[in-house]
Amino acid sequence: MIVERITVSMFATNCYLVACPETKESVIIDPGADGKGIAEKVCTMGLSVKKIINTHAHVDHIGANGRLKEIYKVPIILNKKDLELYKNPGFALNLFFRNQPEPDVFVSEGDRIDFGKLSMQVLETPGHTPGGICFVVNNAVFCGDTLFASSVGRADLAGGSHFTLIKSICEKLMVLPLQTVVYPGHGPSSTIGAEAASNPFVDDSHCNRL
Numbered sequence: 340m341i342v343e344r345i346t347v348s349m350f351a352t353n354c355y356l357v358a359c360p361e362t363k364e365s366v367i368i369d370p371g372a373d374g375k376g377i378a379e380k381v382c383t384m385g386l387s388v389k390k391i392i393n394t395h396a397h398v399d400h401i402g403a404n405g406r407l408k409e410i411y412k413v414p415i416i417l418n419k420k421d422l423e424l425y426k427n428p429g430f431a432l433n434l435f436f437r438n439q440p441e442p443d444v445f446v447s448e449g450d451r452i453d454f455g456k457l458s459m460q461v462l463e464t465p466g467h468t469p470g471g472i473c474f475v476v477n478n479a480v481f482c483g484d485t486l487f488a489s490s491v492g493r494a495d496l497a498g499g500s501h502f503t504l505i506k507s508i509c510e511k512l513m514v515l516p517l518q519t520v521v522y523p524g525h526g527p528s529s530t531i532g533a534e535a536a537s538n539p540f541v542d543d544s545h546c547n548r549l
Contacts (some may be wrong), residue, residue: 340457340477341365342522345380348372350399353524356482358386359455366390366454367407367507368474368481369524371399372404389454392416393442393506394483394524395468396425397496405440414443418463421470444470451456462511465505467492473512480531484510486521488529491540509546 341358347397348371356377358365365386370377381388388411393401396417404415425442452459452474459474464485464515470492471492473482482490486508494501512521534541 340479341384341386342479343380343384344522344528345373345377348399348402350409351525352399352543353522353526354403355522356381356384356386357457357459357481358384358416359457360502362455363387364389364393364455365394366459368392369394369483370407371401372402373405374435377407378410382536388413390416390444390452392452393425393472394473394481395471396421396428397468397484398428400483400524401425401439402493407472408440410469413442414440416444416446417442418447419445420459420463420465420545424468424470424482446465462469462502462508464511466494466500466502466507467497469498471507475515475519478516478518479522480512480515481522482512483524485523486534486538487523487525488521488527488543490526503540505546508541513541515548519530 343356345354352371355368364410446461448463450461461478462473464471464473467484494504515531519531521529
């Protein structure tokens with residue numbers, strides 16, 4: 340599996356290009372900004388984009404959806420529970436994102452997203468937003484702003500819930516194999532094993548308390 344991280348926007352959001360090494364078919368996860376730069380990297384890597392995927396609908400993860408959809412004419416994928424947030428980002432940001440294209444496909448727990456010879460499993464992980472989702476493929480999980488290296492996503496924005504977030508992490512992510520690579524929405528990558536051992540928000544005492 341090919342994974343290329345591109346850091347975009349003033350929020351230093353991690354956008355990921357994930358590709359099948361045999362077919363070069365790929366998906367773009369969380370294109371928060373700089374559609375032109377992302378497209379240039381796709382071209383440099385010789386990839387064929389099949390889908391645009393959003394882990395959640397905060398603007399720093401969806402900002403370049405429109406530009407990339409214009410370029411590649413591929414479906415935008417989202418969890419429907421984040422549709423209201425997608426349409427109304429708040430903070431007057433709808434003035435900048437009023438031409439945001441509608442999502443084309445809604446996915447939920449257990450769905451699969453196929454490209455090339457790869458298949459991503461969808462996990463619903465609410466808490467950061469109502470419709471937050473993660474994607475498991477091979478030995479990796481792309482988790483947006485749900486889980487970070489040594490931290491977790493904030494839950495003080497509209498629709499957030501810290502209890503729900505920790506529950507999602509404990510029940511959906513910490514049960515994955517320890518060697519699973521964690522690709523978060525911001526900051527460095529990690530592993531489930533490293534987070535189980537040292538993340539102060541999701542150690543055994545937190546997860547066993549639920």
